[in-house]
Amino acid sequence: MEIKRIIAATILSGLILLGFDYFMPKPSPEAKQTGQAVVSISGNPQTPSASASTQQDDATVVARRIPVSSPDVKGSITLKGGLLDDLVLTKYRETLEKDSPLVRLLSQPGTAEPSYVVIGWDNAQGSNAVVPGLNTVWQSDDQILDPTHPVTMHWDNGQGQNFIIRLSVDNHYVIAVQQVVENHGSTPVSLVPYQRVQRDYEAQGGSWTEHEGPVSVVDGRLNDENYKNLREAANHPDHTYWAKNGTGGWVGLSDKYWLTAVMADPTAAVSASFGFVPGLPGSAGSYRVGFTSQSPQTIMPNASVTMSSHIFAGAKVVSLLQGYSRDLHVPDLDKAIDFGWFSFLTRPILTLLHWLYTHLGNFGLALMALTLIVKIILFPLAAKASQSSGRMRLLAPKIKEIRERHKDDPMAANQKVMALYREEGVSPASGCLPMLIQAPIFFCLYKMLYISIDERHAPFFGWIHDLSIPDPTNIFNLFGLLPFDPTQYISMLHVSVWGTALGLTFWLLQKQTTVAMDPAQARIMQFMPLVYVFFMSSFPASLLVYYTWNNLLTFAQQAFIQSRTKLPVPVATSKKGR
Numbered sequence: 001m002e003i004k005r006i007i008a009a010t011i012l013s014g015l016i017l018l019g020f021d022y023f024m025p026k027p028s029p030e031a032k033q034t035g036q037a038v039v040s041i042s043g044n045p046q047t048p049s050a051s052a053s054t055q056q057d058d059a060t061v062v063a064r065r066i067p068v069s070s071p072d073v074k075g076s077i078t079l080k081g082g083l084l085d086d087l088v089l090t091k092y093r094e095t096l097e098k099d100s101p102l103v104r105l106l107s108q109p110g111t112a113e114p115s116y117v118v119i120g121w122d123n124a125q126g127s128n129a130v131v132p133g134l135n136t137v138w139q140s141d142d143q144i145l146d147p148t149h150p151v152t153m154h155w156d157n158g159q160g161q162n163f164i165i166r167l168s169v170d171n172h173y174v175i176a177v178q179q180v181v182e183n184h185g186s187t188p189v190s191l192v193p194y195q196r197v198q199r200d201y202e203a204q205g206g207s208w209t210e211h212e213g214p215v216s217v218v219d220g221r222l223n224d225e226n227y228k229n230l231r232e233a234a235n236h237p238d239h240t241y242w243a244k245n246g247t248g249g250w251v252g253l254s255d256k257y258w259l260t261a262v263m264a265d266p267t268a269a270v271s272a273s274f275g276f277v278p279g280l281p282g283s284a285g286s287y288r289v290g291f292t293s294q295s296p297q298t299i300m301p302n303a304s305v306t307m308s309s310h311i312f313a314g315a316k317v318v319s320l321l322q323g324y325s326r327d328l329h330v331p332d333l334d335k336a337i338d339f340g341w342f343s344f345l346t347r348p349i350l351t352l353l354h355w356l357y358t359h360l361g362n363f364g365l366a367l368m369a370l371t372l373i374v375k376i377i378l379f380p381l382a383a384k385a386s387q388s389s390g391r392m393r394l395l396a397p398k399i400k401e402i403r404e405r406h407k408d409d410p411m412a413a414n415q416k417v418m419a420l421y422r423e424e425g426v427s428p429a430s431g432c433l434p435m436l437i438q439a440p441i442f443f444c445l446y447k448m449l450y451i452s453i454d455e456r457h458a459p460f461f462g463w464i465h466d467l468s469i470p471d472p473t474n475i476f477n478l479f480g481l482l483p484f485d486p487t488q489y490i491s492m493l494h495v496s497v498w499g500t501a502l503g504l505t506f507w508l509l510q511k512q513t514t515v516a517m518d519p520a521q522a523r524i525m526q527f528m529p530l531v532y533v534f535f536m537s538s539f540p541a542s543l544l545v546y547y548t549w550n551n552l553l554t555f556a557q558q559a560f561i562q563s564r565t566k567l568p569v570p571v572a573t574s575k576k577g578r
Contacts, residue, residue: 082153087313114199117196121191145169164182178308183300189298192297214252214274215254215336216244219249251272257316273290312333350452362458364458382438395421
């Protein structure tokens with residue numbers, strides 16, 4: 001029974017490792033600049049916004065840009081279209097190099113990876129007012145958008161309606177938006193304001209460990225999709241894949257560590273949606289997520305209407321997201337972080353890891369301290385499982401003797417074995433329940449390392465300068481002494497120092513828990529630590545540190561438990577013929 005469990009666990013582990021390699025997100029190919037024409041920025045993709053026939057509404061006009069500057073972000077807003085299309089994060093760089101560029105979150109149309117926020121209006125059914133479009137050049141007397149200087153942009157459509165966008169930025173990642181329409185005409189106009197995050201390149205999704213792509217919370221319910229599903233909207237009449245009506249909420253595009261989202265006023269009745277508009281031949285098309293007002297806003301003559309909202313563009317720091325949810329009354333903004341099915345476990349674990357990191361100053365040490373704390377908490381369960389396994393191992397010689405004595409009568413042998421179990425108070429399944437209870441906790445630890453922004457570019461000791469990427473050492477090129485990269489020829493030819501250490505700890509655990517088995521099975525089991533070395537050397541270094549340290553703690557824990565594990569009825573004094 002013990003041998004079968006080991007073999008089953010081995011096979012399952014191999015399948016998990018293979019599946020991990022399959023489901024992990026592949027590096028996106030270098031985006032190519034296509035020079036595509038951007039499809040209409042209206043709320044309804046199939047209905048292009050009308051534009052004023054003025055000299056300013058000209059695709060060839062080069063408009064002024066207004067700089068954006070705050071402690072955590074910098075960039076600019078273009079007066080052409082009023083787009084927020086240039087934003088970098090001042091506290092995060094692409095790599096560890098000192099001259100590495102800052103992480104870019106938003107890019108202008110026409111660049112390699114256009115991504116921007118659109119603020120605008122659509123005509124309601126039956127209304128024919130001229131509304132601002134992509135080529136509309138807004139006017140502004142302001143010179144900079146920073147925490148002490150808001151910006152006001154305005155545009156007159158020449159028919160009596162004046163459109164105004166007011167923006168203000170805080171010290172972190174949020175821009176407050178006010179959309180105002182003043183009607184100086186003689187007839188009412190009916191408009192539908194909208195805000196949208198738009199990405200005009202072929203985006204790649206995440207993996208089973210973390211979600212990347214469209215995400216929203218409307219009426220307290222989390223909704224997320226992947227980019228592949230959104231592309232199905234290209235065949236829909238309105239290019240919408242998903243839509244939901246609600247009060248307040250937020251909609252955005254989530255990356256592993258970053259989020260760009262539009263947040264509705266908490267009292268506003270809005271319609272959130274995910275969609276995809278196909279582009280011209282040879283272009284990637286346009287992913288669009290955002291919200292519109294559920295009902296048209298009718299502006300009577302000599303009256304005005306204002307709609308308030310917010311834009312979040314920044315890092316997915318848990319404390320910041322939770323603070324914005326509280327202060328702006330935006331529901332569950334921290335759900336942009338993929339806590340997973342066991343979020344009730346992942347959240348406190350991530351919070352504790354961040355606290356440890358803050359106090360220890362080293363993410364690797366914080367991870368090791370967290371692993372030790374979890375081991376201590378789970379010790380009673382682990383002890384029960386180890387005691388059951390230990391007792392089974394102590395009974396193995398007697399079970400072998402019984403089966404050899406009754407090799408011609410398997411039924412009688414099984415009856416004798418079950419009687420032995422009852423006499424010794426041992427249940428073959430007693431170790432399974434504690435393991436099942438522990439499994440979700442260790443999965444949360446594993447998942448947490450993929451969603452924690454603290455891990456990004458976090459150094460450890462020695463040659464590990466970034467725990468979020470694989471250990472760069474490789475025994476196949478003598479740890480860099482030979483000037484070639486073996487993984488260029490075969491991807492599995494990467495065996496790092498920490499990967500080797502992990503394999504040694506798996507070997508120690510295997511020696512500690514091995515039971516008697518036939519030679520063929522023993523040879524198969526001997527190769528398993530080597531399999532782990534080859535498969536897991538390409539994992540992020542933090543995972544290798546975690547698993548190696550966890551295996552060492554497990555080895556010490558089991559040695560302690562087994563030294564105190566005894567059978568209620570020692571085998572040596574058991575009744576003969578049992």
